[in-house]
Amino acid sequence: MTRKKIQIKKIENTTARQVTFSKRRRGLFKKALELSTLCGAEIALIVFSATGKLFHYASSSMQQVIETRKNLHSKDLDKMDQPSFEFQIDSSTYTLLSNEIVEKTHGLRQMMGEELQLLNIEELQKLEELLDAGLRRVLKAKDDRFLEEISALKRKGAQLVEDNQRLKQFQQMENQLMIKTHVTEQGQSSVPITNICSSADPPQHQDNDDTSLKLGLSFPY
Structure with missing residues (x-):
């Protein structure tokens, strides 16, 4: 089952806010101790609760860490007071660059058809x-x-x-x-139907002599 993510905003309930502050403060100090032990870092933490109560943690001595930071901050301020050599520009170079900017700007305006009154024919x-x-x-x-x-x-x-x-x-x-x-589905069969007619031989008419039965006696004429 996954743990529900807590929305990061101020806890309105006073009791719940104090409980959360106590738990997270101990977790923060624990992480600071682990970071100092593992990496040899000098760490100093100062925490004020909502009621103004002070909580602090230092890896060695709080005063020592503060003095170290104070000395480094003073050195940084001294460096800021002294201008870097990269940004030191003498007055002649500044004047030359300013004149070049003015000249280029004037040339661009002339190419756009402006400030042409002072130009001669050439x-x-x-x-x-x-x-x-x-x-x-x-x-x-x-x-x-x-x-x-x-x-x-x-x-x-x-x-x-x-x-x-x-x-x-x-x-x-x-x-x-x-x-x-x-065509294959609707077409007719291509097998031809053969009508076989079997008929009897036609009667053969034989030229038989006409014989007749004559009854009675024959009388001579």
């Missing part, structure tokens, strides 16, 4: 040539993209035609199979 012509060269590169990139799209559409169209042909062939084969199946 500068305007140079700017026009620069814009024309950029426009040609943009048009070339657009044409290349169009060609790629057209090629992709042609390949897709050829694939669709091929798929359509295969589908038609499949439908034709399916129709032929259905016709054959229907």
